Amino acid sequence: xxxxxxxxxxxxxxxxxxxxxxxxxxxxxxxxxxxxxxxxxxxxxxxxxxxxxxxxxxxxxxxxxxxxxxxxxxxxxxxxxxxxxxxxxxxxxxxxxxxxxxxxxxxxxxxxxxxxxxxxxxxxxxxxxxxxxxxxxxxxxxxxxxxxxxxxxxxxxxxxxxxxxxxxxxxxxxxxxxxxxxxxxxxxxxxxxxxxxxxxxxxxxxxxxxxxxxxxxxxxxxxxxxxxxxxxxxxxxxxxxxxxxxxxxxxxxxxxxxxxxxxxxxxxxxxxxxxxxxxxxxxxxxxxxxxxxxxxxxxxxxxxxxxxxxxxxxxxxxxxxxxxxxxxxxxxxxxxx
Amino acid sequence: xxxxxxxxxxxxxxxxxxxxxxxxxxxxxxxxxxxxxxxxxxxxxxxxxxxxxxxxxxxxxxxxxxxxxxxxxxxxxxxxxxxxxxxxxxxxxxxxxxxxxxxxxxxxxxxxxxxxxxxxxxxxxxxxxxxxxxxxxxxxxxxxxxxxxxxxxxxxxxxxxxxxxxxxxxxxxxxxxxxxxxxxxxxxxxxxxxxxxxxxxxxxxxxxxxxxxxxxxxxxxxxxxxxxxxxxxxxxxxxxxxxxxxxxxxxxxxxxxxxxxxxxxxxxxxxxxxxxxxxxxxxxxxxxxxxxxxxxxxxxxxxxxxxxxxxxxxxxxxxxxxxxxxxxxxxxxxxxxxxxxxxxxxxxxxxxxxxxxxxxxxxxxxxxxxxxxxxxxxxxxxxxxxxxxxxxxxxxxxxxxxxxxxxxxxxxxxxxxxxxxxxxxxxxxxxxxxxxxxxxxxxxxxxxxxxxxxxxxxxxxxxxxxxxxxxxxxxxxxxxxxxxxxxxxxxxxxxxxxxxxxxxxxxxxxxxxxxxxxxxxxxxxxxxxxxxxxxxxxxxxxxxxxxxxxxxxxxxxxxxxxxxxxxxxxxxx
Numbered sequence: 001x002x003x004x005x006x007x008x009x010x011x012x013x014x015x016x017x018x019x020x021x022x023x024x025x026x027x028x029x030x031x032x033x034x035x036x037x038x039x040x041x042x043x044x045x046x047x048x049x050x051x052x053x054x055x056x057x058x059x060x061x062x063x064x065x066x067x068x069x070x071x072x073x074x075x076x077x078x079x080x081x082x083x084x085x086x087x088x089x090x091x092x093x094x095x096x097x098x099x100x101x102x103x104x105x106x107x108x109x110x111x112x113x114x115x116x117x118x119x120x121x122x123x124x125x126x127x128x129x130x131x132x133x134x135x136x137x138x139x140x141x142x143x144x145x146x147x148x149x150x151x152x153x154x155x156x157x158x159x160x161x162x163x164x165x166x167x168x169x170x171x172x173x174x175x176x177x178x179x180x181x182x183x184x185x186x187x188x189x190x191x192x193x194x195x196x197x198x199x200x201x202x203x204x205x206x207x208x209x210x211x212x213x214x215x216x217x218x219x220x221x222x223x224x225x226x227x228x229x230x231x232x233x234x235x236x237x238x239x240x241x242x243x244x245x246x247x248x249x250x251x252x253x254x255x256x257x258x259x260x261x262x263x264x265x266x267x268x269x270x271x272x273x274x275x276x277x278x279x280x281x282x283x284x285x286x287x288x289x290x291x292x293x294x295x296x297x298x299x300x301x302x303x304x305x306x307x308x309x310x311x312x313x314x315x316x317x318x319x320x321x322x323x324x325x326x327x328x329x330x331x332x333x334x335x336x337x
Numbered sequence: 338x339x340x341x342x343x344x345x346x347x348x349x350x351x352x353x354x355x356x357x358x359x360x361x362x363x364x365x366x367x368x369x370x371x372x373x374x375x376x377x378x379x380x381x382x383x384x385x386x387x388x389x390x391x392x393x394x395x396x397x398x399x400x401x402x403x404x405x406x407x408x409x410x411x412x413x414x415x416x417x418x419x420x421x422x423x424x425x426x427x428x429x430x431x432x433x434x435x436x437x438x439x440x441x442x443x444x445x446x447x448x449x450x451x452x453x454x455x456x457x458x459x460x461x462x463x464x465x466x467x468x469x470x471x472x473x474x475x476x477x478x479x480x481x482x483x484x485x486x487x488x489x490x491x492x493x494x495x496x497x498x499x500x501x502x503x504x505x506x507x508x509x510x511x512x513x514x515x516x517x518x519x520x521x522x523x524x525x526x527x528x529x530x531x532x533x534x535x536x537x538x539x540x541x542x543x544x545x546x547x548x549x550x551x552x553x554x555x556x557x558x559x560x561x562x563x564x565x566x567x568x569x570x571x572x573x574x575x576x577x578x579x580x581x582x583x584x585x586x587x588x589x590x591x592x593x594x595x596x597x598x599x600x601x602x603x604x605x606x607x608x609x610x611x612x613x614x615x616x617x618x619x620x621x622x623x624x625x626x627x628x629x630x631x632x633x634x635x636x637x638x639x640x641x642x643x644x645x646x647x648x649x650x651x652x653x654x655x656x657x658x659x660x661x662x663x664x665x666x667x668x669x670x671x672x673x674x675x676x677x678x679x680x681x682x683x684x685x686x687x688x689x690x691x692x693x694x695x696x697x698x699x700x701x702x703x704x705x706x707x708x709x710x711x712x713x714x715x716x717x718x719x720x721x722x723x724x725x726x727x728x729x730x731x732x733x734x735x736x737x738x739x740x741x742x743x744x745x746x747x748x749x750x751x752x753x754x755x756x757x758x759x760x761x762x763x764x765x766x767x768x769x770x771x772x773x774x775x776x777x778x779x780x781x782x783x784x785x786x787x788x789x790x791x792x793x794x795x796x797x798x799x800x801x802x803x804x805x806x807x808x809x810x811x812x813x814x815x816x817x818x819x820x821x822x823x824x825x826x827x828x829x830x831x832x833x834x835x836x837x838x839x840x841x842x843x844x845x846x847x848x849x850x851x852x853x854x855x856x857x858x859x860x861x862x863x864x865x866x867x868x869x870x871x872x873x874x875x876x877x878x879x880x881x882x883x884x885x886x887x888x889x890x891x892x893x894x895x896x897x898x899x900x901x902x903x904x905x906x907x908x909x910x
Contacts, residue, residue, distance in 0.1 A: 065593070065594055066390050066593050066594075069576045070386075072576075073576065073577040073578075089596040091480060091597060091598065091599050092595075092599075094548050095592075095594055099576065099577075115480070174404075174408045177478070177479045179479075180478060181479065184507075202412070
């Protein structure tokens with residue numbers, strides 16, 4: 001009897017010890033798992049989890065702040081003291097922050113930047129992302145490069161040789177921070193660099209490939225002759241535009257090898273932002289001229305390292321990334337063309 | 338436990354069954370109650386959340402519509418080389434006129450100067466840059482801010498509550514880029530309309546409050562400022578849902594953000610149906626509970642009665658037997674099969690015991706009879722000696738006739754005494770035996786007494802246990818012979834009222850009442866001292882039952898009579 005009791009107690013203790021060893025679970029709350037970029041980003045976050053101390057668990061907000069609010073309410077009931085949130089509504093995260101403050105939970109915001117006022121509500125809030133202006137800046141650099149780099153004398157891509165860049169802009173969701181900033185800044189950068197720019201049209205394609213194709217089809221009869229470059233707020237819209245441009249024979253793969261040889265075959269410059277794998281592939285095939293890579297890989301590394309520091313209760317000063325204002329971890333974009 | 342052990346079977350059964358039924362019912366009804374209730378509660382909760390979601394979608398689509406207008410106006414504004422009242426009035430005005438929700442549209446530059454507006458006439462307010470709608474918008478690029486302006490419109494000093502939607506935009510004045518704020522004043526009517534369209538149940542209401550927890554709108558007339566309970570509860574929850582009580586009504590409160598604004602909405606939906614259905618369910622379960630308990634009590638008592646009633650009968654019967662001699666009564670029990678079988682077995686056992694007991698008694702009687710006969714038939718050596726002495730004396734006198742007579746009498750006397758080992762002999766033989774005896778004694782006592790026989794001839798054929806008269810005669814001779822006068826012994830035999838009677842009387846001094854009682858005493862006493870009379874009476878009782886017996890009648894100085902009697906057995910021999 002005594003032996004059994006001892007055995008029983010040891011098993012209990014062992015299983016308790018087992019519980020103690022359990023990995024820490026960090027909720028990763030994505031705004032919409034249908035979003036291709038977020039799918040890639042999510043995968044990278046998982047791939048860069050080199051830490052035994054925790055693992056991520058994904059939640060899908062299905063592009064609804066209401067659902068995200070519910071998810072947050074649920075995960076706060078668990079023992080998570082660090083959560084990663086990709087906000088649906090960047091204006092609507094302040095209640096989540098208030099809740100987190102109440103429960104002493106750290107939040108790492110990703111992909112969509114909450115307004116500064118909200119980030120200042122509480123000290124355990126972080127944002128890992130890229131400065132949207134930078135993407136536009138880099139996109140402008142690619143365009144400058146395309147036109148030869150000299151504002152006073154544009155190269156052969158200035159089709160009408162008026163020394164003015166005639167462009168079509170495919171804009172993302174109006175009101176969306178990225179869309180507004182990218183649209184505004186790319187032009188601003190070009191102007192700052194001394195180039196003259198004529199915006200033929202700004203079409204709102206809501207970051208959508210299909211919508212971009214549709215808009216492109218409509219605008220070719222109007223601006224098909226005069227446009228010299230298509231500037232898209234993201235790669236999806238750039239790809240949507242390219243698909244139409246192929247139909248309209250702006251691209252002609254004469255030897256049918258699936259690759260556009262820019263030296264010998266007909267092509268048209270389209271630039272995107274995001275650096276999606278498919279976009280990178282299209283660059284290699286000669287269709288997409290260039291893109292700005294939202295360096296998700298580096299972001300994923302930063303997120304993992306930051307999560308590790310927060311979970312382990314280590315000092316943030318050990319962080320290998322620069323933290324601005326104790327809140328922002330800015331990851332640089334990369335130009336690909 | 339000991340107490341329980343001492344309970345009767347029906348009590349035990351009732352307790353166990355009721356306890357079992359009670360606990361099973363309690364458990365199952367508790368389970369049903371909480372299960373049903375919790376699932377019901379979650380259904381109501383989900384339903385409430387769904388309603389909340391729908392209302393939010395309505396609000397969001399309203400605000401999105403406004404943003405849509407704003408975007409269009411922004412685009413049109415930014416296209417112009419010179420954004421001023423002249424160029425923009427008709428555009429702004431047509432939107433403000435066509436869209437019922439839009440009161441006005443204005444463009445304010447960085448310095449707070451109104452560059453264009455939908456109002457034909459307006460008053461330039463001096464401190465526009467100090468307004469929150471202005472500062473927030475100018476600081477945050479690309480975002481629409483929605484504010485409630487408490488009492489007055491921005492431009493016209495009229496008392497009407499409006500919503501200000503503002504956004505930082507860029508525009509050109511004389512080809513020069515400027516930054517400013519686009520302001521759209523909205524009527525609160527739509528907010529009210531949406532809330533009125535929602536079905537929130539009796540007392541259900543909606544409140545809107547901003548990121549500073551200030552109340553923006555309330556559909557409840559009881560909630561007019563930020564200190565009202567609804568706003569306090571919603572503020573404390575921040576976001577999420579829970580059951581709350583407002584003005585004694587149970588409500589489900591959902592708090593959520595409205596996308597694209599910095600506002601939160603709290604919906605309060607009447608969920609009294611939960612508690613009312615809860616009490617209905619509770620009532621129903623209570624009835625089921627009571628009915629089942631009552632039924633099980635009745636059922637148990639009927640069942641236990643069926644078992645215990647015959648058992649109790651059996652018990653009572655057994656106790657009765659223990660306390661008395663009713664061994665001959667069998668018990669008659671109907672009811673539970675097992676108990677009936679038990680009673681049957683009990684009856685069989687009783688029968689067997691009775692049979693054994695009867696046999697035992699019979700055997701005892703037989704044994705006693707044998708003993709008594711043996712005793713009776715023992716030859717009194719005294720008698721034999723005296724008789725032989727008499728014969729010797731007679732022989733010396735050469736009285737051959739009397740010698741022969743005596744010897745013959747003696748031999749016949751013994752012959753009848755033996756009777757071939759039979760216990761019962763005809764009365765005739767018994768009388769002969771008595772006569773031989775009395776003959777012998779007459780010779781022995783030299784005719785000191787006379788005797789007579791007075792016999793009812795009709796009884797000669799009946800039987801009698803042998804050797805009952807001789808002890809009486811011996812007794813009569815002993816006490817009836819005197820020196821002064823001749824004794825007289827009278828022997829009488831007759832039947833009367835179904836009884837055979839033998840009377841032996843002498844004319845001795847008689848017996849006192851006291852003496853008679855002593856004799857009776859001796860006869861009925863249990864000691865083994867064997868007296869001739871006692872032996873006779875015992876044998877009579879053994880053979881003929883308790884109605885047989887002895888009676889002593891004495892008249893002092895005159896006579897003493899011993900009468901023995903016994904019931905006639907069957908016919909003659």
